[in-house]
Amino acid sequence: MSASRESGVVQVQGEVIATRRVGAYHHLTIVAPGVAELAKPGQFAALAVGGVTTGNLLRRSFSIHKVSPSGTYGGTLDLVIAAKGAGTEWLAALRAHDAVDVVAPLGRAFPLPTEPVPCVLVGGGYGSAPLFWLAELLRERGCTVEMVLGAASEDRLFGVVEARRAADHVTVTTDDGSAGVKGWVSDVLPEVFERTGAPVAYACGPMGMLQSVTRVASEHGAVAQVAVEEAMACGVGVCMTCVMPVRDKAGVTKMVRSCVEGPVFRGDRVRWEAFHDGVCGVPEDAVGAPRVGGH
Amino acid sequence: MAVDMSVTFGTRTLPNPVMTASGCAANGRELHRFFDVSKLGAFVTKTVMMDPRSGRGTPRMAETASGMLNSIGLQGPGIHAFVEQDLPWLKSVGARVLVSIAGNTAGEFADVARVLAASDAFDCVVGVEVNISCPNVANRGLVFACDPLASGKVIALVREQLPRDVPMFAKLTPDVTDIVAIAGAAVKSGATGLTMINTLLGMVIDTDRLRPHLGGITGGLSGPSIRPVAVRALWQVTAAMREGRFQTVPLLGVGGVRTGRDALELIAAGATGVQVGTATFNDPMAPQRVLTELEALAESHGVDRITDLVGVAHDRMVIP
Ligand SMILES: Cc1cc2nc3c(=O)[nH]c(=O)nc-3n(C[C@H](O)[C@H](O)[C@H](O)COP(=O)(O)OP(=O)(O)OC[C@H]3O[C@@H](n4cnc5c(N)ncnc54)[C@H](O)[C@@H]3O)c2cc1C
Ligand SMILES: Cc1cc2nc3c(=O)[nH]c(=O)nc-3n(C[C@H](O)[C@H](O)[C@H](O)COP(=O)(O)O)c2cc1C
Ligand code: FES
Numbered sequence: 001m002s003a004s005r006e007s008g009v010v011q012v013q014g015e016v017i018a019t020r021r022v023g024a025y026h027h028l029t030i031v032a033p034g035v036a037e038l039a040k041p042g043q044f045a046a047l048a049v050g051g052v053t054t055g056n057l058l059r060r061s062f063s064i065h066k067v068s069p070s071g072t073y074g075g076t077l078d079l080v081i082a083a084k085g086a087g088t089e090w091l092a093a094l095r096a097h098d099a100v101d102v103v104a105p106l107g108r109a110f111p112l113p114t115e116p117v118p119c120v121l122v123g124g125g126y127g128s129a130p131l132f133w134l135a136e137l138l139r140e141r142g143c144t145v146e147m148v149l150g151a152a153s154e155d156r157l158f159g160v161v162e163a164r165r166a167a168d169h170v171t172v173t174t175d176d177g178s179a180g181v182k183g184w185v186s187d188v189l190p191e192v193f194e195r196t197g198a199p200v201a202y203a204c205g206p207m208g209m210l211q212s213v214t215r216v217a218s219e220h221g222a223v224a225q226v227a228v229e230e231a232m233a234c235g236v237g238v239c240m241t242c243v244m245p246v247r248d249k250a251g252v253t254k255m256v257r258s259c260v261e262g263p264v265f266r267g268d269r270v271r272w273e274a275f276h277d278g279v280c281g282v283p284e285d286a287v288g289a290p291r292v293g294g295h
Numbered sequence: 296m297a298v299d300m301s302v303t304f305g306t307r308t309l310p311n312p313v314m315t316a317s318g319c320a321a322n323g324r325e326l327h328r329f330f331d332v333s334k335l336g337a338f339v340t341k342t343v344m345m346d347p348r349s350g351r352g353t354p355r356m357a358e359t360a361s362g363m364l365n366s367i368g369l370q371g372p373g374i375h376a377f378v379e380q381d382l383p384w385l386k387s388v389g390a391r392v393l394v395s396i397a398g399n400t401a402g403e404f405a406d407v408a409r410v411l412a413a414s415d416a417f418d419c420v421v422g423v424e425v426n427i428s429c430p431n432v433a434n435r436g437l438v439f440a441c442d443p444l445a446s447g448k449v450i451a452l453v454r455e456q457l458p459r460d461v462p463m464f465a466k467l468t469p470d471v472t473d474i475v476a477i478a479g480a481a482v483k484s485g486a487t488g489l490t491m492i493n494t495l496l497g498m499v500i501d502t503d504r505l506r507p508h509l510g511g512i513t514g515g516l517s518g519p520s521i522r523p524v525a526v527r528a529l530w531q532v533t534a535a536m537r538e539g540r541f542q543t544v545p546l547l548g549v550g551g552v553r554t555g556r557d558a559l560e561l562i563a564a565g566a567t568g569v570q571v572g573t574a575t576f577n578d579p580m581a582p583q584r585v586l587t588e589l590e591a592l593a594e595s596h597g598v599d600r601i602t603d604l605v606g607v608a609h610d611r612m613v614i615p
Binding site: 233280 | 318319320321325326327328329341346347348349350351352353354355356358360361362363365367368370371373504510518519520573574575576577578579580
């Protein structure tokens with residue numbers, strides 16, 4: 001372990017102790033001493049991939065699914081990984097006792113309500129990974145938890161069984177109708193807000209989904225706390241690749257690092273209109289935005 | 296016996312030659328969670344300009360074979376916020392700071408230098424790195440480092456703003472026909488050292504969407520894949536200085552350093568100091584680890600001082 005406790009983050013040589021297939025995903029349990037004591041739901045872990053001589057230098061970021069401070073093996077960390085490229089495929093191929101370098105926990109966690117209020121938790125695909133742990137903490141505080149899980153198809157849903165245990169009520173949607181309601185989470189959300197009167201929603205998933213959760217939440221007078229996913233090179237705040245346009249308390253838009261000031265943002269502060277088909281521009285009114293003829 | 300790792304740049308002596316690279320370590324707080332940044336020879340800050348800058352949109356990066364492409368667009372808080380917030384923090388933890396500056400015009404470089412030199416925490420500054428080579432920014436005038444005259448002008452103007460005893464490094468791009476000509480122009484205009492190399496201009500196409508991957512279309516290539524280019528640039532400039540084509544000044548090597556052995560390679564080519572950039576994204580401890588590994592390697596080569604290895608490869612060519 002190389003970083004001190006006071007710094008809130010550790011870098012550890014982790015050891016995989018279990019890996020299993022869950023639908024389209026790979027669920028990894030990693031012994032990573034020191035992480036569990038520091039982590040909160042909404043935070044993420046940045047993993048090095050490919051071993052010490054790898055040509056894939058950049059870290060891969062994953063929401064922390066759960067942690068347990070001590071067990072037979074020491075503190076563990078669970079991640080849910082969709083194999084889509086070189087790094088995630090390498091991680092998905094890890095076997096028990098393989099080593100993996102972990103930096104965690106990183107970023108800002110979901111802020112918890114101070115009152116015992118109803119809460120809506122929305123997960124898109126593997127985006128549900130951090131929500132069960134969040135649900136547990138919310139219920140400990142007397143909140144009721146309503147979960148909505150959506151995905152393209154049944155195999156891309158994660159944790160439906162766990163959701164039934166962690167939440168007071170669960171709604172499932174799939175784009176193709178292979179499980180639950182056919183459609184998007186935004187189709188069922190208005191009814192959920194009306195029925196529960198929830199003043200807060202927590203969401204994690206693709207950017208388009210986060211934008212619609214934010215919209216439906218504000219239509220119902222609720223605040224959405226969304227965990228975003230922007231391409232990250234370092235995960236620790238030093239590269240400036242992971243920025244997005246977000247308004248601060250005073251309403252001023254800045255290009256902020258989602259790994260440090262996020263990944264959880266208030267949905268109504270994110271400048272969603274700047275995102276188009278995988279590209280995000282700099283709004284003209286952002287601090288230091290390029291001037292005409294300038295950079 | 297322990298190797299003396301200290302290196303000297305003009306009036307400033309650093310405890311060791313290892314530094315962060317500009318733009319790869321932010322302004323210190325983030326890495327200080329992992330290791331004590333005051334243990335490095337120097338901390339090199341993210342290039343700062345006069346005004347706050349948002350930088351470019353995203354995607355700002357693409358991973359490449361043993362490296363990456365970035366197009367940040369010199370995002371930063373502006374020199375005033377930098378001297379009020381970042382520099383005092385670096386000073387408070389005891390860091391020796393090499394401040395990287397840039398401007399849209401030669402005059403702006405000088406303005407930035409003036410604000411810096413007048414700042415309260417300036418005594419923690421062990422040098423200024425003048426980033427005359429940022430291939431990221433679309434502004435036509437910005438790549439000063441492709442033109443010896445423009446490079447010389449910036450250096451001369453910044454020199455006027457800095458106290459005589461403050462070392463000033465010109466940071467060069469390898470994207471030129473003759474890097475020796477640019478190096479010579481910078482030294483003749485008053486640079487007391489040179490940093491080599493900045494990123495190389497590159498481009499990646501997303502083969503799913505069949506469009507440029509980066510929002511900024513082109514970006515700067517960095518990481519271990521460019522190390523041979525850095526070694527070559529350091530070698531050529533060192534050779535030119537040894538031939539007396541211009542005054543000999545210390546060089547800072549940067550480009551693809553991931554291990555102590557990589558750092559030693561740059562030193563043997565002619566670098567007195569070594570900066571660790573992209574490798575920090577892979578391992579936030581990289582700058583400190585490189586220092587530890589370099590020290591062990593220097594010891595295994597049996598030298599008393601790390602400076603005994605600077606440019607050593609020039610003396611060891613076998614000519615049959
Ligand atoms: C805060 C956060 C939480 C995440 N949680 C999960 C999770 O729980 N489960 C999961 O499967 N995935 C998650 N992701 C996405 C995951 O990080 C990417 O799918 C992964 O980095 C892709 O790596 P690759 O090597 O397969 O792809 P490549 O395309 O080869 O990756 C190349 C580079 O781009 C970066 N990159 C590419 N796509 C993404 C992306 N969508 N987000 C961030 N960086 C990207 C990679 O980190 C790497 O540096 C999360 C991302 C973020 C930012
Ligand atoms: C994300 C990123 C941002 C950078 N920003 C700057 C910068 O602001 N100023 C600068 O002089 N160089 C900048 N560089 C270049 C590095 O300082 C360094 O010269 C280059 O990356 C080669 O070293 P490396 O291979 O060790 O990264 C940046 C590089 C990267 C990867
Ligand atoms: S990922 Fe590097 S600053 Fe956020």
